[in-house]
Amino acid sequence: xxxxxxxxxxxxxxxxxxxxxxxxxxxxxxxxxxxxxxxxxxxxxxxxxxxxxxxxxxxxxxxxxxxxxxxxxxxxxxxxxxxxxxxxxxxxxxxxxxxxxxxxxxxxxxxxxxxxxxxxxxxxxxxxxxxxxxxxxxxxxxxxxxxxxxxxxxxxxxxxxxxxxxxxxxxxxxxxxxxxxxxxxxxxxxxxxxxxxxxxxxxxxxxx
Numbered sequence: 001x002x003x004x005x006x007x008x009x010x011x012x013x014x015x016x017x018x019x020x021x022x023x024x025x026x027x028x029x030x031x032x033x034x035x036x037x038x039x040x041x042x043x044x045x046x047x048x049x050x051x052x053x054x055x056x057x058x059x060x061x062x063x064x065x066x067x068x069x070x071x072x073x074x075x076x077x078x079x080x081x082x083x084x085x086x087x088x089x090x091x092x093x094x095x096x097x098x099x100x101x102x103x104x105x106x107x108x109x110x111x112x113x114x115x116x117x118x119x120x121x122x123x124x125x126x127x128x129x130x131x132x133x134x135x136x137x138x139x140x141x142x143x144x145x146x147x148x149x150x151x152x153x154x155x156x157x158x159x160x161x162x163x164x165x166x167x168x169x170x171x172x173x174x175x176x177x178x179x180x181x182x183x184x185x186x187x188x189x190x191x192x193x194x195x196x197x198x199x200x201x202x203x204x205x206x207x208x
Contacts, residue, residue, distance in 0.1 A: 012067040032056040044076035153194035161198035
């Protein structure tokens with residue numbers, strides 16, 4: 001188990017790794033460190049057809065985000081063990097389990113004060129993704145080693161920007177939770193998360 005904890009400490013705070021290693025062993029979970037996925041930070045697959053519990057977490061998360069995502073997925077596993085497969089994925093059983101599993105890491109003093117406060121607030125009523133809580137998402141992002149662009153919420157309305165695939169958009173108005181943006185080439189309108197990272201384009205004519 002010590003070797004497993006050592007491997008995990010490359011991705012999460014070192015003092016958290018022994019606890020996660022113990023969970024992996026105790027629950028006989030297949031734990032995979034995955035490639036970067038834009039659609040999700042991690043996932044959980046329940047046992048079926050002879051396969052054990054399986055969890056994957058994206059490799060490129062900062063250590064705190066990696067730990068929180070790992071605990072999020074283990075909350076699915078533990079809730080499954082406690083309450084069975086018929087529960088809602090992010091229902092009351094999962095929420096209470098998530099809060100319970102996070103507590104030892106608060107007791108270890110793993111999180112910086114600002115992140116601990118944001119995480120406590122989020123855990124009052126945790127959602128399917130930690131990045132759906134803007135306060136927690138902003139705080140987590142502040143611990144990223146590399147921030148290659150600007151957040152959509154921080155650029156002026158009317159600005160032109162490019163996303164990682166090279167597609168170019170113009171920022172329009174904000175709706176309830178997301179920003180309305182129009183793709184220049186197709187004229188189609190898309191909604192962007194406030195913390196989507198983008199590259200501002202100064203000379204839009206050269207892109208047309």
